[in-house]
Amino acid sequence: MVLSIQRGGDNMPSLDGRRRPLGPGSCRKNARGVILSAVTAALLCLFGVESWGGDASAPAAARPWTPDDILLAERASQWAVSPDGKWAVWIKTKMDKEKNGLVSDLFLTDLSAGRARQLTRSLEKCAAPAWSPDGRSIAFLAERPPVKPEESDEEKSRAKSLKQKDKEDEGPQLWLLALSGGEPFPLTKSARDIGSFQWADDDTIVFSAKEGKSLYEKELEKRKDKTLVVDDAAHEPPVRLFKLNVQDRKSARLTDNADFISLWRVSPDGRRAVSVHRQSLSYDWDQKTPPRSFLADLSTGEKRELFAGERLVPSAVRWAADGSGFYVAAPYSTHPQYFQAYVTLLYFYDLKTSSLVRVELGGANGLEGGPEVTPDGFLALLPEGVRLVPARFVKSGLSWKRSDLAGDHVRNIFDIALDRSGRTAVYSHSTASRPEQWFRSRLEGARLTGAVRVTDLNPSYQDRTAARTEIVRWKGALDDEVEGLLYFPHGFEAGRRYPLLVAPHGGPLAADLDRWEEDYAYPQQLLCR
Numbered sequence: 001m002v003l004s005i006q007r008g009g010d011n012m013p014s015l016d017g018r019r020r021p022l023g024p025g026s027c028r029k030n031a032r033g034v035i036l037s038a039v040t041a042a043l044l045c046l047f048g049v050e051s052w053g054g055d056a057s058a059p060a061a062a063r064p065w066t067p068d069d070i071l072l073a074e075r076a077s078q079w080a081v082s083p084d085g086k087w088a089v090w091i092k093t094k095m096d097k098e099k100n101g102l103v104s105d106l107f108l109t110d111l112s113a114g115r116a117r118q119l120t121r122s123l124e125k126c127a128a129p130a131w132s133p134d135g136r137s138i139a140f141l142a143e144r145p146p147v148k149p150e151e152s153d154e155e156k157s158r159a160k161s162l163k164q165k166d167k168e169d170e171g172p173q174l175w176l177l178a179l180s181g182g183e184p185f186p187l188t189k190s191a192r193d194i195g196s197f198q199w200a201d202d203d204t205i206v207f208s209a210k211e212g213k214s215l216y217e218k219e220l221e222k223r224k225d226k227t228l229v230v231d232d233a234a235h236e237p238p239v240r241l242f243k244l245n246v247q248d249r250k251s252a253r254l255t256d257n258a259d260f261i262s263l264w265r266v267s268p269d270g271r272r273a274v275s276v277h278r279q280s281l282s283y284d285w286d287q288k289t290p291p292r293s294f295l296a297d298l299s300t301g302e303k304r305e306l307f308a309g310e311r312l313v314p315s316a317v318r319w320a321a322d323g324s325g326f327y328v329a330a331p332y333s334t335h336p337q338y339f340q341a342y343v344t345l346l347y348f349y350d351l352k353t354s355s356l357v358r359v360e361l362g363g364a365n366g367l368e369g370g371p372e373v374t375p376d377g378f379l380a381l382l383p384e385g386v387r388l389v390p391a392r393f394v395k396s397g398l399s400w401k402r403s404d405l406a407g408d409h410v411r412n413i414f415d416i417a418l419d420r421s422g423r424t425a426v427y428s429h430s431t432a433s434r435p436e437q438w439f440r441s442r443l444e445g446a447r448l449t450g451a452v453r454v455t456d457l458n459p460s461y462q463d464r465t466a467a468r469t470e471i472v473r474w475k476g477a478l479d480d481e482v483e484g485l486l487y488f489p490h491g492f493e494a495g496r497r498y499p500l501l502v503a504p505h506g507g508p509l510a511a512d513l514d515r516w517e518e519d520y521a522y523p524q525q526l527l528c529r
Contacts (some may be wrong), residue, residue: 001487001500001528042303060116063463064523070518071095074457076107076428076438079417082135085424087179088274088417088440088454089119089129106140111440114454120184125301127172134202136179137246139187141172141194150178174207176246181526187249195239200270205244206254206298208261210237231281236260241273243298254298262291265317265326266298273298274306274317274326274349287338306349307356315344316370318378320395325350327359327378329370346371346380350398357398366488374422379405379443381416385483386471386514388414392446408441408451414515417441426454430516432469432485432524435461465490467528471514485512486526501527 072095079090088109096103104126106119118127120517124144131138171193177184188194190209197207212220216235220226229235239261241254253525257277264275273296280289290313296303316329326349333342345364346359361367362509363382371378380387390413393400404410415428425443428434438455442450468488489498503522518525 001484001498032356063307064529065523067463067523067526069460069464070523070526072097072522073518076436076455076457077415079415079426079438080129080131080138081111081417081419081424081426082131082179083420084135085421087135088426089131089140090438091126091129092118092457106177106486108138108139109454111426111454114440114452116454125172126175128198130197132199132202136202136501137198138179139197139205140175140177140184141197142169142175142184145173174205174244187244187246190252191236198265198266200243200266200298203246204270205246206266206270206273207239207244207251208239208264213237233281235264236281239278241275255296255301259292263314263317265319267319267326268321268323271298272296274314274319276314276317310356312347312356313339318371318373320348321373321375326350327371327373328356329367331494332366336487344368348398348493355398359400361393362402363389372416374418376422379416379418381413383511386485386512387411388513390416392443403446405446405448407448409439410448412514414513432487432514432516433466434516435466436516464525467525469514483515487528489528 038052042270074094075091077091077093079088080359081088088111090105090107090109091104092105093102094409095101102125103122104119106126106129107116108119109116119138120142122142122144124142127141129138129140173190174187174194174197175184176187182258187205188207191213192210195210197205200206214235214237215373217237238258240257241261241264242251243254255275260281261275262278264273266273274293275296276291276293278291283289283291290311290478293306293312294303295306312328312330312331314328317326317345328347328349329344330340330347331339332345333339335341343364346361346367348357348359349355350357361380361382363384365383368381368383368388371380374392377393377400380391380393382391383389390405390410392403392405394403400476405413407444409427409429410430412429413427414430417426425441425448426438427441427448428436428438434459437457439451439452440454441451467490470486470488471483472486473481473483492498
């Protein structure tokens with residue numbers, strides 16, 4: 001048996017609900033490591049057990065789980081629904097044996113028919129697909145060179161070989177793909193990595209990147225000096241915003257800041273941007289000099305500081321659909337300096353009154369990740385034990401009314417994306433005993449209806465038997481409730497003695513949820529064989 005322990009109270013998962021080291025956007029903490037101890041099955045009677053999963057007397061797997069089942073698993077993420085709600089573009093990630101690493105490609109799903117087709121076939125990583133406002137194009141990031149049509153197969157092979165040798169000097173660039181068809185083509189060929197991007201209108205993309213190479217860097221290149229100096233703020237190039245004309249592929253600088261923009265979001269009309277500027281390269285570790293936040297007019301370059309004097313470090317920013325203001329997710333901790341254990345609170349900044357209002361979420365555990373904006377408010381995933389509660393919040397003035405979602409799969413939804421109208425939803429559903437798949441549904445008020453599965457991830461799992469799981473609870477050292485997931489051996493027999501693997505951890509870094517989480521570090525299905 002494998003017992004995965006999650007501490008209750010102020011815990012919160014990362015943005016996508018998976019285990020993740022502490023950082024912006026991840027805020028529910030959990031502790032795990034591995035300890036082996038032999039106990040009898042009767043020990044389970046000490047826990048308050050809530051049944052969840054398959055039959056306890058289920059037979060062993062028809063075909064046993066293997067390391068390849070875990071290491072080569074397919075995963076779907078970064079879903080973006082087209083403005084008209086008819087299509088969704090997403091990333092499928094899997095391991096590639098030949099490359100000995102992860103491969104990520106774009107897929108396009110017809111949400112009416114439920115059929116998907118692969119858009120890219122690169123051995124490099126694709127990420128962050130985003131629809132143009134008119135729904136005719138998809139921009140995305142990719143780490144691969146353009147293939148010249150006139151090149152011979154030998155030349156292409158040579159170029160690929162050279163690219164592999166010089167891979168450490170390359171990074172993601174912006175690419176564009178027309179929905180009508182054709183090959184993707186690069187929009188940027190920058191010497192710097194493109195950090196993140198957003199469509200401002202049908203012909204303009206705003207992106208963040210480090211400024212061009214300085215004289216100091218060029219001198220280092222001449223000397224072939226590849227020494228990496230950690231926390232070298234004096235020579236670290238600033239991260240700024242740029243705008244790109246999609247038609248002629250020319251870019252222009254939008255900001256002239258001397259610091260490092262780490263998070264930003266453009267308003268729906270493309271006129272303004274909220275940006276978070278790091279002042280220190282070591283803030284993640286010492287948390288002494290916090291970032292500063294600004295609201296800028298992109299046409300004039302004028303900006304004003306936000307949240308001055310407040311202990312507020314945004315981890316996510318989302319503009320309201322009508323552009324009247326924006327939502328800010330930010331960590332909260334009672335510690336005067338560190339955000340090492342915290343919950344994420346949500347605020348709304350109203351442009352008309354220049355005021356910041358806290359959004360009451362109706363729970364003590366805060367918010368998971370950032371809100372998914374709707375025309376009348378937003379959707380949110382709210383931590384509650386080993387699950388997340390999906391809820392809809394409707395805005396009225398500067399207050400919000402919460403309604404928990406009902407309908408298909410709502411007990412185990414861990415990621416969700418909407419179209420512009422807020423009526424078409426795609427979401428991830430799984431349990432600790434049921435592998436992940438994605439579904440399309442209609443959002444009618446606070447109810448999901450007509451769910452249709454739109455992925456076929458890991459079809460080889462169909463002839464495997466997943467371990468039964470139960471949620472167990474007990475009192476911790478501080479008399480708070482600790483919640484964990486108990487995995488039963490395949491072919492478990494009641495009354496028989498089994499060893500118990502207990503998997504806690506020494507620090508507040510992540511969370512275990514009642515979702516399918518099998519990886520090289522924690523292969524529960526292999527341990528339960």
